[in-house]
Amino acid sequence: MPASNRLKIPIIRPYMPVKDDFMAYADQIWQTRQLSNSGPLVQELEDRLRERLRVENLMVFANGHLALDSACKALGLCSGEVITTPFTFLSTAHALSMNGLKPIFCDIKKSDCTIDEEKLEALITSETKAIVPVHVYGFPCNYERIQQIAEKYHLKVIYDAAHAFGVTVDGKGIGDFGDVSMFSFHATKVYHTVEGGAVTYHDPALTNRLRSAKNFGLTSPEEADSISFNAKMTELHAAMGLANLKSVDWQIECRKGLVEHYIHRLSLLKGIRLFRWDKPGVAYNYAYFPVLFEPDLGVTRDEIAERLEKEYHILTRKYFYPLLSDLHCYQDISNSGCTPIAKKIAEQVLTLPLFVEETHEQIDYICDAITEILSEMER
Numbered sequence: 001m002p003a004s005n006r007l008k009i010p011i012i013r014p015y016m017p018v019k020d021d022f023m024a025y026a027d028q029i030w031q032t033r034q035l036s037n038s039g040p041l042v043q044e045l046e047d048r049l050r051e052r053l054r055v056e057n058l059m060v061f062a063n064g065h066l067a068l069d070s071a072c073k074a075l076g077l078c079s080g081e082v083i084t085t086p087f088t089f090l091s092t093a094h095a096l097s098m099n100g101l102k103p104i105f106c107d108i109k110k111s112d113c114t115i116d117e118e119k120l121e122a123l124i125t126s127e128t129k130a131i132v133p134v135h136v137y138g139f140p141c142n143y144e145r146i147q148q149i150a151e152k153y154h155l156k157v158i159y160d161a162a163h164a165f166g167v168t169v170d171g172k173g174i175g176d177f178g179d180v181s182m183f184s185f186h187a188t189k190v191y192h193t194v195e196g197g198a199v200t201y202h203d204p205a206l207t208n209r210l211r212s213a214k215n216f217g218l219t220s221p222e223e224a225d226s227i228s229f230n231a232k233m234t235e236l237h238a239a240m241g242l243a244n245l246k247s248v249d250w251q252i253e254c255r256k257g258l259v260e261h262y263i264h265r266l267s268l269l270k271g272i273r274l275f276r277w278d279k280p281g282v283a284y285n286y287a288y289f290p291v292l293f294e295p296d297l298g299v300t301r302d303e304i305a306e307r308l309e310k311e312y313h314i315l316t317r318k319y320f321y322p323l324l325s326d327l328h329c330y331q332d333i334s335n336s337g338c339t340p341i342a343k344k345i346a347e348q349v350l351t352l353p354l355f356v357e358e359t360h361e362q363i364d365y366i367c368d369a370i371t372e373i374l375s376e377m378e379r
């Protein structure tokens, strides 16, 4: 079919649950008339998610960003430096900055784009308070090594697990690592509540502090110990979350099939590098399908992205370009530019369309388009 006759292939299409499942939960809201403030559906969702994510403690929030911000507040992090990576979404560094913390950008590994734990120690100073590694694309960080370093220097570890819903490592839920993990349930993520997020944690003493952080700093109806925002999840969002939870395992299975089809189609293609999805002990969630284009193809990643959109109506994303350290708002961070691997990957990476209802035919069409563009260069 000529490209002009086809509908655009989006990068992501949010999954909608069975409407009756959502309506059944919504009916409960009409009966209880409790719309927010940790109502029965929010509590039910928290119980279900605790089980599903295999964690001890979990609290839901209005979104992932405020969940991460609340985690900083609950851990008492309000000054000093925090080591993270520049290869992530704005939210990671913004949440730190808004708490008066200075993000220090560590390089990432070529193999999976997670923080390079061998370069981490050199960035630790007397000001360092915490490490915030990101499970980019749902690829798990080296949690054992990060834990060793954190213990050696008495640092907190907060994982940005926004991409990592449902990922397990050696049977353990990914939210089980570090002191705290943050999940995002935004509409574009593997599992969503339209907007939403959660914090998972070990120390039960954090429960009251997290509850206060998401509710204006209130510690009782008549007392506030700190200044904070409103980050409560509503009952309607929890209804969406409960309905979506019914099919999330099936959704991840679908994603797996799609990723395997991409790998089958692209693994022998010259000029493109795929990430590996076969680390022993890891159950992936297939959140994104990133590929890297080699630098000397005669066509740049940007040109490929543009041609895919203009000529083939295929939307892609440069996740994550630009690096946070290259943004105006982080220009004054002293160590920007010391992340050569991140810089290189940010210039080569493209994430291809991946969503539950995508068809194998659509993936064939996308892979044919990429093959066509790359083979023109060989001539």
Ligand SMILES: *Cc1c(COP(=O)(O)O)cnc(C)c1O
Pocket: 063, 064, 065, 066, 088, 089, 091, 092, 134, 160, 162, 163, 183, 184, 185, 186, 196, 197
């Ligand atoms: C989506 C995302 C967030 C923020 O989550 P929201 O729920 O959109 O606030 C944070 N970090 C990363 C890496 C993300 O992709």
